[in-house]
Amino acid sequence: MRAVVVGGGASGRAIGAAIAARGWTVQVSSRRTGLDVLRDDVAAALEGADVVVEATGRFTTSRRRATGFFVRSTTAIGSAAAAVGARHVLLSIVGCERSEVQGYGYFAGKAAQERAAAATGAALTVVRSTQWHEFAAQNAERFRLGRMALVPGMAVAPVALDSVAGVVGEVVTGTRRGSRFEVAGPQVTTLRAMTEALPALARHVVPMRIPGALGRAFRDGALLPGPDVEIVGPSFDEWAAL
Numbered sequence: 001m002r003a004v005v006v007g008g009g010a011s012g013r014a015i016g017a018a019i020a021a022r023g024w025t026v027q028v029s030s031r032r033t034g035l036d037v038l039r040d041d042v043a044a045a046l047e048g049a050d051v052v053v054e055a056t057g058r059f060t061t062s063r064r065r066a067t068g069f070f071v072r073s074t075t076a077i078g079s080a081a082a083a084v085g086a087r088h089v090l091l092s093i094v095g096c097e098r099s100e101v102q103g104y105g106y107f108a109g110k111a112a113q114e115r116a117a118a119a120t121g122a123a124l125t126v127v128r129s130t131q132w133h134e135f136a137a138q139n140a141e142r143f144r145l146g147r148m149a150l151v152p153g154m155a156v157a158p159v160a161l162d163s164v165a166g167v168v169g170e171v172v173t174g175t176r177r178g179s180r181f182e183v184a185g186p187q188v189t190t191l192r193a194m195t196e197a198l199p200a201l202a203r204h205v206v207p208m209r210i211p212g213a214l215g216r217a218f219r220d221g222a223l224l225p226g227p228d229v230e231i232v233g234p235s236f237d238e239w240a241a242l
């Protein structure tokens with residue numbers, strides 16, 4: 001059995017390893033390996049695949065740019081999956097559709113992506129997670145000013161990327177069947193505390209206050225999981241101590 005993971009970032013690599021560990025043949029593809037989902041023939045790249053995992057990303061806070069990218073990516077990948085008879089597995093974010101976070105363009109883009117993915121005709125499973133433990137490093141990289149990292153006020157229940165990749169691996173290989181899975185980590189903390197716990201990320205952690213209702217929503221827990229979300233370890237503290 002064969003899977004293609006589209007997206008060569010941290011998640012694409014972790015998911016590729018999780019699928020290979022379960023005995024499937026897997027290829028991780030992205031622009032770096034010659035597949036641009038916005039330009040190339042994605043169906044040709046999926047020839048012979050039983051499942052395609054969409055782990056593409058483009059960081060932007062612009063609603064127009066985020067929606068443009070995520071909708072185009074998922075339409076191309078889902079339509080190609082439908083054309084070759086492959087299942088489509090999409091990575092998404094717990095709470096991205098909540099009204100109070102739609103002012104953040106990235107989440108509006110992810111919510112639009114989920115809607116577009118459902119319309120391509122491919123058999124779809126959405127695997128949603130909360131922010132990964134690795135998100136502290138991604139954020140510090142995105143909002144770095146010299147040796148300072150700007151960190152927005154945000155309550156989170158972070159989850160280890162390897163644990164999310166394991167869930168995706170089970171969905172791909174058929175151990176888990178369903179149209180949606182949601183996972184979160186066991187510990188509620190803040191993005192600031194996560195960043196401060198990893199001193200290699202930045203010498204100075206500078207709180208960034210997001211104004212208005214959106215900032216309040218992030219601080220007050222709009223991204224925290226609801227009661228039905230599956231909890232998977234390790235906790236952030238356990239992971240950071242490794």
Ligand SMILES: NC(=O)c1ccc[n+]([C@@H]2O[C@H](COP(=O)([O-])OP(=O)(O)OC[C@H]3O[C@@H](n4cnc5c(N)ncnc54)[C@H](OP(=O)(O)O)[C@@H]3O)[C@@H](O)[C@H]2O)c1
Nearest residue numbers: 007008009011030031032036037056057091092131132135
């Ligand atoms: N970060 C989190 O905490 C978190 C939590 C839950 C869900 N997610 C979701 O998980 C997904 C993956 O996140 P990530 O952080 O691994 O992503 P990322 O690092 O932002 O980007 C993933 C990869 O997408 C590839 N890509 C971008 N444009 C492409 C294109 N036109 N064609 C083909 N590949 C393209 C890039 O590889 P190349 O440069 O080689 O093309 C990049 O390495 C995102 O949708 C994100 O929203 C993230």
